Amino acid sequence: MTATAELATPTYLDERLAHWARETPDAEAMTYLGRTWTWAEMHDRVRRLAGALRAMGIGRGDVVSFLDKNHPACVELTLAAASLGAANAIVNFRLAADEIDYVVNDSGARVLLVGTELLGQVEAVRDRLTHVERVVALTPDGADGDEYEALLAGADPVDRDPAVEPGDTCLVMYSSGTTGRPKGVMLSQANMVAHTLNAHDGWAFDPGDKNMVSMPLFHVGGSSYVLFGIHDGVPSVMTRDPDGASLAGAIMAGANRTFLVPAVLAQVLASGDQAIAVFGRLKTYCYGAAPMPLPLLRAAIQAWPDTDFIQVYGLTEVCGVITHLMPAEHRDPDHPERLVSAGQPIPGAEVRVVDVGTGEDLPVGDHGELWFRSPQVMTGYLGKPEATAEVITEDGWFRTGDIGKVDADGYVYVTDRLKDMIISGGENIYSPEIERVLAEHPAVAEVAIIGVPDDRWGETVKAVVSLHPGQEATEAELVEHCRASLARYKCPSSVEFLEALPRNPTGKILKRDLRAPYWGEWDRRI
Structure with a gap:
């Protein structure tokens, strides 16, 4: 964390953006496909979007939705909606039309921002989107005729609604459910702020650093991670796709801290010396959201001796990260076994290992279901109180459905999955x-x-x-x-x-x- 980021703990999702717009208004905030916005410009766009949403009747308890590949407009929509007490339901752009229909309807979204590349998918089911009152199209490059840019240009900026509370839902992220249909995970502003602070532990942005945002924003790993740069006032380079050329381009543009899935490591190592050299410029490579084969991890550690590796384990229901394995532990010759662990709980998180049959806590080293308690635990599944009650206990413990153990030093090992x-x-x-x-x-x-x-x-x-x-x-x-x-x-x-x-x-x-x-x-x- 940069020295200037040592501020009072934020309460609302848009506080840090407003701070940097005041303190460093002309500094770079976000770069995307050749366009760059300063902190003042990004803040103005969020406030104008909030004004446009309010003019459409969006307020506390409402839901808006976003469907496109990675685009700063998704982040703007999350922040603008949150400032009105509304939530952004981010749709996986890889879904088929029938699946889009289900997610948008289930969320109850009244406004849908959709990329022009995916407009056909929406038009195919438009008559079935019963809650959607307005569809706003946006282009990747903000070219002339971009409906979203025109919406911002014609809107009057508004400040955060004073009625908004930290417990208001700001994101609805869709995760698979017990019936085979996705469930909407409701994450509040308080949840997301807690995650930004706690999962940030061990990160150390230096002057001149840039944040590479390449994880899909429909994934909690994307929408949570993008807040790191905003929190610290560090510029972010967002890629539209997580392909090799886009990632390399972002690194060449100065991005040197990132979070990506392990599959990217495999792709880079298989691409030859030139690709390996480019990715060697990364100071921090945080990985998670999928299993990391140990031979791949060892090869990456050897290939990039100057890169700090951070492994994270988590779930959408806890805003993303709940445990982490830090850089020093990746290169600790005395404890090579920790490379297959998920690290230790992040600040603010408690862990239990519980016998699935009896509900009793198990001794150190025994395998059982992993339970976590944290201010990051979701407020519930949208419209599904019974499913919520199945995974969150009355005293606030979240049942992950994952099987694992905790060793004597507090390292968590995730070994199997109760959830299918x-x-x-x-x-x-x-x-x-x-x-x-x-x-x-x-x-x-x-x-x-x-x-x-x-x-x-x-x-x-x-x-x-x-x-x-x-x-x-x-x-x-x-x-x-x-x-x-x-x-x-x-x-x-x-x-x-x-x-x-x-x-x-x-x-x-x-x-x-x-x-x-x-x-x-x-x-x-x-």
Whole structure:
């Protein structure tokens, strides 16, 4: 943290932006696709957007929504909506049209900002978006005719609504749910401010540093991480896509601190000496949101001896990060085993390891479900009080659904997953959603979706199916069947055919048995 950032703890999401607009108005705040905004300019845009939203009738308790690839407008919308007591529901731009329909309707969004590249997806389901009163289109480059830029130019700026409270929801991030449909995770301003302060522990921006924001903003790792630069008054370089050329361009433009999924490391190391040299300019490489194969991590540590590596573990329901493994621990010859840990809880976080059957706390070193308590714990799942009650106890503990242990030194090891979730390249993929689609294929008798290890993505989706007697289907046919209804990243990358799936005496499919042959030689399973 820069010395000038030692300020009173903020209460609201837009406080630090207002501070830097006052203190360093002409300094660089954000660069994106060749455009740069100062702190004063960015603050003015947020205030104008708040004015435009208010003119549309948006206020406390309302929801607006954003659908595009990475774009500073998403951050502006989050800050502007929060200042009115409203929330931004950020939609995964990789979703199919039917999935967009579900998320936007479930959130109750009244205003939808959508990138022109994705406008066709929205138009295909526009008549089904029952709550949306206005759609505003925006272009990647803000060219003439950009409806969003025109909206800002014609709006009167307004300050934060005095009725807004820290507990007001400011973000709705969609995470997979028990029915196979995503659940809207409600994160308050107090949640997000706490995360910015606590997950920031151990970071040390120096004068001249720039923050690279490349994680998708629909992912909590993107929308939480972008607040680091705003908190410290450090300029951010945002990429529209997390592809190699965009990342290298941002680094060449001076970005030297970042958070990315492990798959990027694999891609860079496989790209040759020139790519490795470019990424060697990074002072900090924070990674998480997917399993990191230990050989890949060791290769990265060796390739970039001057880079500080920080591993983080967390969930959308805690705003992102809840434990971290710091740089010194990545290069500690006395404790190499800690490389497969998730580190220690961040400030403000408590951890318990609980017996799944009895609910009792387990001794040090025993495996059980990981529970966390923190001011970062979500306020709940949107419109789903029963699902909320299942994961948040009356005394505020969040049940992660992940299995792990804590050692005598307080290091958390995450080893398996109670939730039937696959994490591929940082994307949460929920198996029943895919199973529901595959089960509709006429040849499929039964199906189980599992995650299998992948050197690039951490995990990929594998379908294990049995067919009805006399029926035939190919792997390509089943994958294509999924692609008609699901985002491509959710679709199986491989299909295995069995005569029958293994089941326990009560008839439940034994997914652990299906996964076991693939995970035997891996150091971590999450």
